[in-house]
Amino acid sequence: MLNIAQEPAGEKTLIMHIEGELTIETVAELRESLLEAFAAPWKNIQIEADNLSGIDFFGLQLLCAAHRTAASKDKVFSWQSERPGFLDEAMLTAGFTRHCGCSLCPPGQKCMWI
Amino acid sequence: MGKTIMTADDSASIRQMVSFTLKQNGYEVVEAVDGQDALTKLNAKKVDLLLTDLNMPKLDGIGLIKGVRTSKLNKFIPIVMLTTESQDSKKAEGKKAGATGWIVKPFKPEQLVAVVKKVLG
Amino acid sequence: MSDQHIEVFREEAAELLASLETALLELEESPQDQELVAQVFRAMHTIKGSGAMFGFDEVAEFTHEVETVFDLVRKGELPVTGNLVSQSLSARDYIRSLLEEDTEGEVDRAQGQRLMEIFRSMAQESSPKAAEQHDETPDPLEPSADAEQDLAGEATYRIRLRLAEDISLSGTRPEGLLRELSELGPCKVVAQPELIPLLDTLVPELCYVHWDIILNTSRGINAIKDVFIFVEDDAEINIDVIDDNDSVDSDPSYKRIGEILVERGDISQEELDSILAPAKPIGQKLVDMHKVTTGSVQAALHEQEMVREVRSQRKTKESTSSVRVPADRLDELVNRVGELVTVQARLSQAANMRNDNELLAIAEEVERLTAELRDTSLNMRMLxxxxxxxxxxxxxxxxxxxxxxxxxxxxxxxxxxxxxxxxxxxxxxxxxxxxxxxxxxxxxxxxxxxxxxxxxxxxxxxxxxxxxxxxxxxxxxxxxxxxxxxxxxxxxxxxxxxxxxxxxxxxxxxxxxxxxxxxxxxxxxxxxxxxxxxxxxxxxxxxxxxxxxxxxxxxxxxxxxxxLTLAIVESLLVSVDEDNYALPLSIVEECVELSQEDIARAHGRNLINVREQIVPYIPLREEFDVPSEPPPLQQVVITSVNGTQVGLVVDQVIGQHQSVIKSLGRVYRDVQGISGATILGDGSVALILDINHLAYRAEQAG
CATH class of the missing domain: 3.30.565.10 (Histidine kinase-like ATPase, C-terminal domain)
Structure with missing residues (x-):
């Protein structure tokens, strides 16, 4: 189960609160919300996931896709505050931490994963 | 870790043995006596893994696998087939239908646990 | 297998056999009834499968033959005949007797054999191959039996993993595979996200990522292959050994990034050659020119890092802190020292002639230091x-x-x-x-x-x-x-x-x-x-x-x-009276005390009882004719020579010593029992004992 709540924070920023599990069963939902958000005029889209209880590879892949999408549209997709700790292990196992900057990431912008 | 496993088999002794072994290793177990029973239960309850025999009355293993992969609730769960070695064509069929892995009967309890851990990731 | 399970099985089988009997009789009446055929087949199949699970191997083996025949029947390749039914009924009875052997005794195994033969020939009738349909696919849980032995030694592997996009349709968890790999040993995983589509075209349940993994493990390549056993058919998996323990090429620096990228197929050799210029690091240049992705360079860098780490760790394990010195510099040092020795000898001589005590003392000191210096420098040449x-x-x-x-x-x-x-x-x-x-x-x-x-x-x-x-x-x-x-x-x-x-x-x-x-x-x-x-x-x-x-x-x-006039040996220093002796530590097993009582107990024979074993000993005092009285408590150093134990009795065991062996020179070469000498820190000489000779002499003396 995944709960998504959207919270505008200023003119240009949208915070997405996600809680529950971001796994293959729930990625479709988040993708929908993200698509909407990217289509709208928001400049910054931030994820807050302090209450996320689980994530699998497909969840990580979706976040990566979101980041790449933002980079291609000149928007910013990032964590609202600190990335939740448990994500580190999942990312390490899936091999995402070691990657720093795919070709879409413009120089100077931080990769989602660092 | 609180994972739930369904075991579908028409043999009570196998169900019992599987149930016992998995519970001993900390899993919750739900039993189904044939493919039909399994599918009904799976449409109402989310589980983390399905163990199914290939030969069952009413709806056999292959049918069950196809049913699960087109359902909503448990569509992406790992499915392990219990097969005997003389059924290799069935095994290939099962893979095509969407099974994740298999165990060959007869198997020891430790082997069951090893495969469960493997596919649960 | 718990007895409880076996009981449940027995009950289940009994029920199955009962309904089987009924089904067979009905089948005789209506031989076309597919339901009944299916029921009989399933009953056999279940009894066979479960039988094997719970230890009833004979039952499984027997039932297999019957199952095979009914499989052919349900496929329409064999007809239901009166004979088939009779034989099946007998088979059913036989199975029952096997299951109840414990309680009801009597099993006619000869009949069982006969029945198996009958069913086998029935299966042969339909098609000669039918009876042998045993597809031998390896049990995924047994380690794959390769003709070659596993490279059972630590090695570093490069694994490239490309899963089919729709891998989730078979319930496979990519992270599960990666986790299993990391359980085999230190592992660096690099995900390559280049092919992930943007959100609008992304199907989130598909897998667009492929992986480059460097794994260091001593479990062998088959252990790696076993991880992928369920996904083999839906994935492209390349496993290459990039470093192994046997590699004489133990140059810790490994390959350069360009080389690695070419080897991995990320760029061609020509492209690499045209780019090689000292300016930026090669990896960066390649990325800038879009020849490779950052991800590929990352992965290659990790490969390089990983192998270097492994190799340098290996090297450190082999040698503790050391300094490389060109060999000719060492030779120069030795020559200088040689000259110093010569001059020092003249000094000592001159000092002796002069009768000047102070000068003499200094000359002696110089002599000692020179000797030490010579030893040290010569030792540097030991490998x-x-x-x-x-x-x-x-x-x-x-x-x-x-x-x-x-x-x-x-x-x-x-x-x-x-x-x-x-x-x-x-x-x-x-x-x-x-x-x-x-x-x-x-x-x-x-x-x-x-x-x-x-x-x-x-x-x-x-x-x-x-x-x-x-x-x-x-x-x-x-x-x-x-x-x-x-x-x-x-x-x-x-x-x-x-x-x-x-x-x-x-x-x-x-x-x-x-x-x-x-x-x-x-x-x-x-x-x-x-x-x-x-x-x-x-x-x-x-x-x-x-x-x-x-x-x-x-x-x-x-x-x-x-x-060797010079060699170093780890030795044990002992003393008898005022003299020190050295024994190679490698042959020393233990030291025990020797009291006057122990000596008395042996009644004149040089034997001592060590944990129920009688060990002969050589009293060095006697051997070397040392005139003074032994102390009340002596020590026996028990050594092992050619498999036999021999003790050496000394006054004291002093401790370990790194002895530089000096040969005794021509005059003393034939002295038995002494194989050389070493100079101790205080300048005194300790003779090195040759236990072999000493033992031989003692034996000769009876």
């Missing part, structure tokens, strides 16, 4: 022979491949230290001797097996200190030397007369005589004109000796002894 040994492992491997023989090289005593130049001079002779063993000694695997020997031959290289020499042994378990052939050749070559009376050993050692060679062909391996005599000459130049012994059919042993 463990192990480095030479590792080169030979490679040599043996290459040679055995070339010769189509299977040979294992075993080594002991790699830590034995020998002067650097001696090692260098030993290299060629040793290479030749090893080549010889492989070429002429070890037989082909077929010949070996025919002679009831293991197909893989063994060559043993052993090095050890023995008193003031180093002893090297090259031993093989090949076919040994042909005494007669050698004798004949010796006569041919005019080395001996036809009627010479020679012992086997003397005959064998003829091969070292100049101009001797019994090899029928000169093979490329042992070369032309590089005979054993060349080897002997090299050993002679080192003031050593070499001899060979052999057992026909069992192998040959070559022993080389080289004297």
């Amino acid at each position: 463990p022979i192990g480095t030479t040994f590792s080169k030979f492992k490679r040599l043996v491997r290459d040679l055995s491949n070339e010769l189509n023989k299977k040979v294992d090289l075993k080594t002991t005593g790699a830590e034995t230290e020998i002067d650097k130049t001696v090692i260098e001079k030993l290299n060629d002779p040793l290479v030749h001797l090893i080549r010889n063993s492989l070429d002429h000694g070890i037989e082909s695997p077929e010949t070996r097996q025919a002679a009831n020997k293991p197909a893989t031959g063994t060559v043993l290289l052993a090095a050890a200190h023995s008193g003031d020499s180093v002893e090297l042994i090259i031993k093989d378990d090949g076919k040994g030397l042909d005494r007669d052939a050698i004798f004949t050749k010796g006569v041919e070559r005019g080395l001996i007369t036809p009627d010479a009376q020679l012992s086997d050993t003397e005959v064998f050692n003829l091969i070292f005589a100049p101009g001797f060679s019994t090899a029928q062909q000169v093979t490329g391996i042992s070369g032309r004109g590089v005979g054993m005599d060349v080897v002997k000459r090299a050993i002679d130049n080192l003031r050593g000796n070499i001899c060979i012994d052999s057992q026909p059919g069992e192998g040959s042993t070559i022993t080389i002894r080289i004297p």
Whole structure:
């Protein structure tokens, strides 16, 4: 189960609160919300996931896709505050931490994963 | 870790043995006596893994696998087939239908646990 | 398997057998009823499967035959006949009797056999192949049995994993596979996200990522393959060994990024060459030019890092902190020291003549320091022979491949230290001797097996200190030397007369005589004109000796002894009265006390009881005729010589000492029991005991 709540924070920023599990069963939902958000005029889209209880590879892949999408549209997709700790292990196992900057990431912008 | 496993088999002794072994290793177990029973239960309850025999009355293993992969609730769960070695064509069929892995009967309890851990990731 | 499960099975089987009987009888009435056929088949299938699970192997084996036949029936390849039903009913009864053997006894196994035969022939009737439909696919839980042995040794692998996009449709968790890999050993995983589409075209349940993984593990390549056993058919998996323990190329720096990228197929060699320019790091240049992705460079960098780490760790394990010094600088140092010694000798002499006490004292001090300096500098030239040994492992491997023989090289005593130049001079002779063993000694695997020997031959290289020499042994378990052939050749070559009376050993050692060679062909391996005599000459130049012994059919042993006026040995210092003695620590097993009572208890024989074992001892005091009285409590140092235990009685056990062995010089060389001397820190001399000789003497004396 995944709960998504959207919270505008200023003119240009949208915070997405996600809680529950971001796994293959729930990625479709988040993708929908993200698509909407990217289509709208928001400049910054931030994820807050302090209450996320689980994530699998497909969840990580979706976040990566979101980041790449933002980079291609000149928007910013990032964590609202600190990335939740448990994500580190999942990312390490899936091999995402070691990657720093795919070709879409413009120089100077931080990769989602660092 | 609180994972739930369904075991579908028409043999009570196998169900019992599987149930016992998995519970001993900390899993919750739900039993189904044939493919039909399994599918009904799976449409109402989310589980983390399905163990199914290939030969069952009413709806056999292959049918069950196809049913699960087109359902909503448990569509992406790992499915392990219990097969005997003389059924290799069935095994290939099962893979095509969407099974994740298999165990060959007869198997020891430790082997069951090893495969469960493997596919649960 | 708990009894409870077995009971449940028995009940279940009993029920099945009961309804089976009914079904069979009904089937006789309506032979076309597919439902009934299916029911019978399922009953057999279940009993077979569960039977095997719970230990009823006979039941499983028997039921299998019946199941096979009914499988054919339900496929329409065999008809239901009255005979089939009768036989099936008998089969059912038989199964029941097997299941109830424990409680009801009597099982007619002969009948069981007969029934199995009947069912088998029924299956044969339909199609000869039907009865053998046993697809042998490996059980995913058994380790895959490869014809080749696993490379069971630590190795680093590069794994490229590309899963089918729709892998989730089979419920596979990619992270599960990656986690399993990381359980095999230290692992660096790099995900390549380049192919992930943007959100609008992304199907989130598909897998667009592929992985580059570097894994260091000692579990072997099959353990890696086992991880992917369920996804083999839906994935592209490449596993390459990029570094293994045997690699003589143990240069810790590994390959450069460009090389790695070319090897991994990320760019072509031409592209690499056209780009190589000193400006930016190669990886960066390639990324800038969009020749490769950052991800690929990352992955390649990780590969480089990982292998370097592994290799340098290995190197550190092999040597603790050390400093590399060019060999000629060491030689220069030694020469300087030599000159210093000469001058110091003149100083001492002059001091003696002058009768000036102060000068004398200083001269003595200088003498002592010079001696120490000489020892230290000469010790710097000591190297463990192990480095030479590792080169030979490679040599043996290459040679055995070339010769189509299977040979294992075993080594002991790699830590034995020998002067650097001696090692260098030993290299060629040793290479030749090893080549010889492989070429002429070890037989082909077929010949070996025919002679009831293991197909893989063994060559043993052993090095050890023995008193003031180093002893090297090259031993093989090949076919040994042909005494007669050698004798004949010796006569041919005019080395001996036809009627010479020679012992086997003397005959064998003829091969070292100049101009001797019994090899029928000169093979490329042992070369032309590089005979054993060349080897002997090299050993002679080192003031050593070499001899060979052999057992026909069992192998040959070559022993080389080289004297060292300098060698270091870890020893145990002991004392008798005011004198110190040193024993090689390697032969010391333990020290126990020897009281006056213990001596009395032995009634005049030099024996002591150590944990129920009687150990003879040698009282050094007596041996060396030391006049003073022994202390009330003495020590027995128990040593192990050639498998037997011998004790040495001394006053005190002082402790460990790194002894630089000095030979005694010509005058004392023949003294039995002493193999050299060493100078202790305080300048005094400790004699090094040769236990072998001492024990021999004691034995002689009775």
